[in-house]
Amino acid sequence: MSRSIYEGLTQLGGATVQPASPEEAVLERVPNPHPGTGYLVRFAAPEFTSLCPITGQPDFAHLVIDYVPGDWLVESKSLKLYLTSFRDHGAFHEACTVGIAKRLETELKPVWLRIGGYWYPRGGIPIDVFYQTGPVPDGVWVPDQGVAAYRGRG
Amino acid sequence: MSRSIYEGLTQLGGATVQPASPEEAVLERVPNPHPGTGYLVRFAAPEFTSLCPITGQPDFAHLVIDYVPGDWLVESKSLKLYLTSFRDHGAFHEACTVGIAKRLETELKPVWLRIGGYWYPRGGIPIDVFYQTGPVPDGVWVPDQGVAAYRGRG
Amino acid sequence: MSRSIYEGLTQLGGATVQPASPEEAVLERVPNPHPGTGYLVRFAAPEFTSLCPITGQPDFAHLVIDYVPGDWLVESKSLKLYLTSFRDHGAFHEACTVGIAKRLETELKPVWLRIGGYWYPRGGIPIDVFYQTGPVPDGVWVPDQGVAAYRGRG
Amino acid sequence: MSRSIYEGLTQLGGATVQPASPEEAVLERVPNPHPGTGYLVRFAAPEFTSLCPITGQPDFAHLVIDYVPGDWLVESKSLKLYLTSFRDHGAFHEACTVGIAKRLETELKPVWLRIGGYWYPRGGIPIDVFYQTGPVPDGVWVPDQGVAAYRGRG
Amino acid sequence: MSRSIYEGLTQLGGATVQPASPEEAVLERVPNPHPGTGYLVRFAAPEFTSLCPITGQPDFAHLVIDYVPGDWLVESKSLKLYLTSFRDHGAFHEACTVGIAKRLETELKPVWLRIGGYWYPRGGIPIDVFYQTGPVPDGVWVPDQGVAAYRGRG
Amino acid sequence: MSRSIYEGLTQLGGATVQPASPEEAVLERVPNPHPGTGYLVRFAAPEFTSLCPITGQPDFAHLVIDYVPGDWLVESKSLKLYLTSFRDHGAFHEACTVGIAKRLETELKPVWLRIGGYWYPRGGIPIDVFYQTGPVPDGVWVPDQGVAAYRGRG
Amino acid sequence: MSRSIYEGLTQLGGATVQPASPEEAVLERVPNPHPGTGYLVRFAAPEFTSLCPITGQPDFAHLVIDYVPGDWLVESKSLKLYLTSFRDHGAFHEACTVGIAKRLETELKPVWLRIGGYWYPRGGIPIDVFYQTGPVPDGVWVPDQGVAAYRGRG
Amino acid sequence: MSRSIYEGLTQLGGATVQPASPEEAVLERVPNPHPGTGYLVRFAAPEFTSLCPITGQPDFAHLVIDYVPGDWLVESKSLKLYLTSFRDHGAFHEACTVGIAKRLETELKPVWLRIGGYWYPRGGIPIDVFYQTGPVPDGVWVPDQGVAAYRGRG
Amino acid sequence: MSRSIYEGLTQLGGATVQPASPEEAVLERVPNPHPGTGYLVRFAAPEFTSLCPITGQPDFAHLVIDYVPGDWLVESKSLKLYLTSFRDHGAFHEACTVGIAKRLETELKPVWLRIGGYWYPRGGIPIDVFYQTGPVPDGVWVPDQGVAAYRGRG
Amino acid sequence: MSRSIYEGLTQLGGATVQPASPEEAVLERVPNPHPGTGYLVRFAAPEFTSLCPITGQPDFAHLVIDYVPGDWLVESKSLKLYLTSFRDHGAFHEACTVGIAKRLETELKPVWLRIGGYWYPRGGIPIDVFYQTGPVPDGVWVPDQGVAAYRGRG
Ligand SMILES: [Ca+2]
Ligand SMILES: [Ca+2]
Ligand SMILES: [Ca+2]
Ligand SMILES: [Ca+2]
Ligand SMILES: [Ca+2]
Ligand SMILES: [Ca+2]
Ligand SMILES: [Ca+2]
Ligand SMILES: [Ca+2]
Ligand SMILES: [Ca+2]
Ligand SMILES: [Ca+2]
Ligand SMILES: [Ca+2]
Ligand SMILES: [Ca+2]
Ligand SMILES: [Ca+2]
Ligand SMILES: [Ca+2]
Ligand SMILES: [Ca+2]
Ligand SMILES: [Ca+2]
Structure with missing residues (x-):
C-alpha cells in the first residue's frame, strides 16, 4: 500500500483546524x-x-464505532x-448517537456499520444507544464491544 | 431534531413532583x-x-431496561x-420486574423491550428476573447487559 | 398481585424448621x-x-438455578x-447437581429449567456441572450465568 | 458465649417494627x-x-462502618x-454520613469507629465521605474498605 | 442541620447559568x-x-478532589x-490540575486538600498529576483514590 | 446413587501410585x-x-475439559x-492438548467432548489450543470456559 | 528438613476422622x-x-489466617x-472469628497471628471481623489479605 | 508425534537471525x-x-491470531x-493487520484463519481490526479472543 | 501560565525528528x-x-515515571x-530502567523521582525494576503505580 | 554497561543443561x-x-522474588x-519457600530480599508464605506484589 492514497487529503499532516459544528466537519x-x-x-x-x-449543559459519552x-x-x-x-452542538443522546452513524453511512457507504454510545449518567441513570445498519454480514467477524456495564457505587 | 418535540411535556424542566405510587406516575x-x-x-x-x-421491609434492585x-x-x-x-409500593421481585416492563409496553408500544432485574440478596440468595417481549427483532443489535454475577464473599 | 396467593404456605413467615434431608424438605x-x-x-x-x-467430608458449591x-x-x-x-447428605457432584434440577422439574413443572453447579476444588481440580431440560424456549431471554472461571493461583 | 447476653433485646427474633425516623430508632x-x-x-x-x-428526591449510598x-x-x-x-429522612451527604457515626459513638462508646459513605452520583459527580473518631488504635488491624472507585463510563 | 445554611446561595436550585471561564465562576x-x-x-x-x-484541541481528564x-x-x-x-479554557495538565486545587484552597480555606488529575493519553502517554496541601492531618482517614492505572492495550 | 458403582475402582481411596507416563496411566x-x-x-x-x-525444558498449561x-x-x-x-513426557502444545482429548474419547465414549489448553508463554507468545469432537449437541448447555486472555504487561 | 518431624502426628496420612465439635478437634x-x-x-x-x-440456621464465611x-x-x-x-457448632460471627484465633494462639504460641473473617450477608449486610494479637512484628512482611469488598448487586 | 517433523527447519534451535523486513522473513x-x-x-x-x-513514528499493537x-x-x-x-516496516493499521493474515493464508493454507489487531491509541482513539477468512467452519470451537476493551481513564 | 515558557523549545510543534539513540536524544x-x-x-x-x-532481539516494557x-x-x-x-539500543532490563531515571535526574534536577519498569516475560519470568532517588519527600502525595501483577495463564 | 560482565557465565547463551536438584543447580x-x-x-x-x-505428588506455586x-x-x-x-525435589511449602530465599541470600549477598510463595490449594486451603530478610531498607521503593487473593468459587 503506497502513501499516494493519502494524496488528496486536506487534514492529515496539515495544521489542525477544528470545525465549529458537525455540519462544517469534513469526513x-x-x-x-x-x-x-x-473485515x-x-x-x-x-x-x-x-x-x-x-x-x-455538557453531556459526555464513550463511543465505539464498528464498520x-x-x-x-x-x-x-x-x-x-x-x-x-460536537463540542458546542446540542443533541439528545438517542438522536446524536444514531445521527453520527447515519453521517458515516452517507459518507463511507460501508458494507455495514454500527455504533455504541455509552453516555454518562444524568439523574443517576445512564443511557446507552446501540444502532447497526442491519444484520451482521455473513462470514464477517464482529466481536462484542465489551464496554463495562454501569455499576453505580459499591 | 428540534426542541419542539418536547413541548407537551409536563415534568421535564419543571418542578419535580414525585408521584406517590406507580399508578399515579405519568410516563x-x-x-x-x-x-x-x-436501534x-x-x-x-x-x-x-x-x-x-x-x-x-425495603427491597433493592439494580434494573436495566432495553427497548x-x-x-x-x-x-x-x-x-x-x-x-x-415504587419506593412506598409493595411488590414481589418477579411481579414487580415484569410489571414495569408491561407498563412500558402499554405506554410506549415499542417494537421490542426487555428488562433485567438484579435484586439484592434475601436469605443469602439474590433473585434475578429476565423478561423480554419476544425474540430479538431481526437485524437489531442487542448487547448483553453485562451486570456482574453475584459472588457472595471471598 | 395480592397476598392471598401465599395463603397456603407453611414455611414463609412461620418459624423456620430446617428439614433434616432433601427427602424431608417440602418445596x-x-x-x-x-x-x-x-420470563x-x-x-x-x-x-x-x-x-x-x-x-x-464436606463439599461446597456455588449453585445458580434458572427457570x-x-x-x-x-x-x-x-x-x-x-x-x-443437603448439609448432612452424601452425594457426588454430578449426581447432586442434576438431582436438584430434577426435583425442581417434578415439583414446579417449569417451561424450562437449568442449573450450574460450581464446586470448590478437590485434588486441585474443581468440577462444574451444567444441566438444562432442553433447548432454550424460543423468544425467552436467558443470559449467561457469568460465574468466574477457576484460576488457581497467580 | 451464651445466648443469655441477648436476653434483654426487643428487636432480634421478634416481629420487625420499622422505626419511622432515625430519632425513633433504638440501637x-x-x-x-x-x-x-x-478487634x-x-x-x-x-x-x-x-x-x-x-x-x-431519594439519594442512595453504599455505607461501610468499622468499629x-x-x-x-x-x-x-x-x-x-x-x-x-433514613428512608424518609432528609439529610445532606456530609451531615448524614458523619451523623450516623456520631450516633453510634454515643450509643456504643466504641474504642474507635469510622464510616465510609459512598454516594451515588448527582450532577455526574459522586461524593464520598470518610470519617473516623481519631487515629487507628495501636496494634489494631484496620484493612482498607476496598470499595471500587467511581469510573463513569467506558 | 437545617436548610437555612443554604439561604444565601445563588446557584443551587436556581436556573443554571454556565460561567464562561474559571475566572467568572463563583464557588x-x-x-x-x-x-x-x-473528616x-x-x-x-x-x-x-x-x-x-x-x-x-480538547483535553480530557478524570479528576478526584479530596478535602x-x-x-x-x-x-x-x-x-x-x-x-x-474549563471547557473553553486553555491550560497545561500540570498547571490546570494544581490550579484547581489552589483556587479551592483560597475559597474554602480547608484544613487540608488534595487533587488527582488523571489525563487521557496524548502521544500514547497519559499524564497524572497529584497534589496535596501538605501532610495528611493526624487522625484523619484518607483512603487511596483507587483510580485504575492506564494499561494501553491487551 | 449408591456407592457400589465405585466398587471396581483401583485408584480412588487407595494408596496413590503415580503412573510414570500417559501410556501407563489407567483412566x-x-x-x-x-x-x-x-448434561x-x-x-x-x-x-x-x-x-x-x-x-x-518444562512447559506449563491451564487445561479445561468439558464433556x-x-x-x-x-x-x-x-x-x-x-x-x-505428563510431568516427564515430551509433547508439543498442539499434539499434547488434542491427544488428551482423544484419549478421553477412546476411554469414555462421551456424547461430546472438548478441551481448551491455555499454555504459558514461550518467546513472549502463549499458544492456546481449542478442540471439540464436533458441534455442540442440540439442547445441551455449554457455557464459555471464561479463561482470561493473556495480556502481557501493563 | 526431614520427614521425621511429622512422626508423632495422628491425623496426617491416616484415616480422616472428623471431630464432632471444636472442643474435640485436636490441633x-x-x-x-x-x-x-x-516469616x-x-x-x-x-x-x-x-x-x-x-x-x-447455617452461616458461611471465608476465613484468612496469618501467623x-x-x-x-x-x-x-x-x-x-x-x-x-464448626459445622454443627453455634457461634456468633464476632465470637467465632476471634475464638478461632485465640485457640490457635494457645496451641501454637506464635510470634504473632491475625484472622480475617468475611461472613456472607444476613439481612443484606455482611459482617467482617478482623483481629490480630498485637502490632505487626518489626521487619516481618505482612501483605494485605486482599479479599474483595462486598458489593451487593450491579 | 516424532521429532523428525522438525528436521527440515532452519530457524528453530539454530542461531536467531532476525529478518530485516516482512518480505525477507521465512515462515x-x-x-x-x-x-x-x-481444532x-x-x-x-x-x-x-x-x-x-x-x-x-512507531506504532504498537497487541495481535491475536487464530487458525x-x-x-x-x-x-x-x-x-x-x-x-x-515489522519493526522497521511502515504500514497502516488496517493494511498491516489484514496483510499478516493474508501472508499466513498463503503460507499455511489453513482451513480457516482470523486475526484481531488491537492497536494502541493515536489521537486518543485506538483502532482495532478484525478479519477472518470466512464463516467459522462447522463444528469447530472458536472462543472469543477476550481482549479487554479500551477504557481511556477513570 | 503563558505560552512563552515554551518559546525556546525545538521539538514541540515542529516536525518530529526521531533521535537515533538515547545519547542523541535531547530532553x-x-x-x-x-x-x-x-506535587x-x-x-x-x-x-x-x-x-x-x-x-x-527486541525487549518490551511498560514504564511508569513519577517525579x-x-x-x-x-x-x-x-x-x-x-x-x-531506545528502539535500536541494546540494554539489560536493570541497567536500562535505572539509566533512564538517572538521565532524567541529570536533566531535570527534580526534587525526587522514581521509575517502575514492568518488562514482558523472557523464559516465562518477567522482571520488574523499581528505583527512586530516595525517600518520598515529606508531605508529597505519591500513590501506588497500580500496574497489574503478572499472572501467567488461567 | 558492557557485555563483558557476562563473560564468566556458563549457562547463559550455552546449551541448557537442567540441574537435577537444587543442590546441583549453580546460581x-x-x-x-x-x-x-x-533499587x-x-x-x-x-x-x-x-x-x-x-x-x-506434585505441588505448584506462583513465586515472586524481590531483592x-x-x-x-x-x-x-x-x-x-x-x-x-525443584521439579523432582520434595519439600514442604513453608520450608521450600524460605529455603529458596536463604539460598539466594547466600549466593547474592543482597542488601535486602523477600519472597512470596503463593501455593495452589490442597484440601481446599491454599497456603501462602511471605519472608523477607528484615525491614525494608530506608528510601528503597518496594511495591506490593499484588498477587490476587484466593477466592474459591463463585
Ligand atoms: Ca465551546
Ligand atoms: Ca416512604
Ligand atoms: Ca465464594
Ligand atoms: Ca451436621
Ligand atoms: Ca485441591
Ligand atoms: Ca448523575
Ligand atoms: Ca472513562
Ligand atoms: Ca499491554
Ligand atoms: Ca442476605
Ligand atoms: Ca451497587
Ligand atoms: Ca494517544
Ligand atoms: Ca530499527
Ligand atoms: Ca535476556
Ligand atoms: Ca516467555
Ligand atoms: Ca495461574
Ligand atoms: Ca483443594
Missing part, C-alpha cells in the same frame, strides 16, 4: 487497501462531549475532528 | 427522532427500591419518577 | 403472577454444602431450606 | 464477648437510601433498622 | 455542619475537559459549574 | 448416574506440566493421575 | 523448620460454615479438620 | 500432527510494533521472527 | 509553573521497546522521543 | 551495573512445581534453572 476518506475483503474496523472514542439541547469498509476507509484524523465538532 | 413520551430505524436504547437504574408486600423504540421514546425524567414511585 | 409453590409470559427467574446460592458419600415458570413459582424460603437440607 | 447492644481485645467489626450496607433535604468494640457490640438487626429509618 | 460555600471534626469529602469528576493552550473541611463546605453545584467552566 | 470410569440426560461436566486443571520434546457423558463418567482421581503423568 | 503441630526466622504463613479457607446460635510461627507450625490437615468441626 | 511450517481434525490454534502476540508510513490447521502448522519461532520483522 | 524542559509546590507528575509509557544486548518537579518540567514530546530512541 | 551472578544505588528487582515465576515429601542488589545481580537464566530444579 475524508481513502481507498480501502483490501477492497472486497470482509471490521473499530474506533473507540472515550473523549466525546456534546451539549444538552434543553439546558445547554466493514466498502470502497473507502475513513481517514482517522478527520473522524476525530468530526467527533470533536 | 411521558416524545416522538422517536429516527422512526423506522431499528436499541438502554437505561441502567441502580437506585431502585420497593417494599416487600409481606413484611413491609427498540417504535413511534415513541420515553422521556427519561418521567421514567426516573416512575421508577422512584 | 412450596405459589401461582405464577404472569402465567403465559416467557426467567435466577437464584444464586453461594452457600451450598453437602457431604462426600465416600469420605463423609422459566409455568403455572408455578417456587417460594424462595422453601427453596432455601431445601438447599440447606 | 440495641449486647456485651462484647471479647472485652479488652482490640475490628465491619458492616457493609449497600442498601442505604435517604432523601435530599432540598428537593425531597473496635469497647464494652458493647451493636446488635445487627437493630443497626439494620436504624439504617433503614 | 459558593456553606457552613460545615460538623465544624471541628476531621474527608471526596468528589469524583469523570467529565472534565479543557483545551490545549498550544493547539486549541478536609474547615469552616466551609463547597456547594456541589457551584463546584460542578466551576469545573465545567 | 477409570463409573456408570453415569443420569444416563440419557444431556455437561467441566474439569479445570490449572496444575498441568509436561516437557518440551526438543529442549526437555457430555454417555454411559460413563471419568473417575476424577484417575483423571488427575493421568494428567499428572 | 497438631510440627517443629518450625526455620525457627528464629520472621508469615497464610491460610485461605473459603469453605467455612457454622450455625447461628439463635436460629440454628508468624514461633517454635511450631500448625499441621495443615489438623487445621482443616478443626475448621470443619 | 516455516511443520506437518499437522492431527490432520483432518478440526483451533491461538497465538497472542502482545509485543508487536511497526512504523507509521506517514510519520515514521484451524490444514496440512500444516506454523513453526512458532518463525512466526515470532516474522512478526518481529 | 527539553520548561519552567515549573508551580515552583516551590510539592507529583506521572507518565505511563506502555509502548517502550529496546534490544537485548546479547541476542539483539516531583524542582525548577523544571520535562516537555512531554521530548520525553516521548527520548523513550522512543 | 550465577554478574556485577551490579548500578552498585550503591538502592529493587522483581522476578515473577508462575511456573514453579515441586513434590510433596510425604506423598510424592535489592548489593554487588551482584543474579543471572536470570541460572535463576530459572535453579527454580526448575
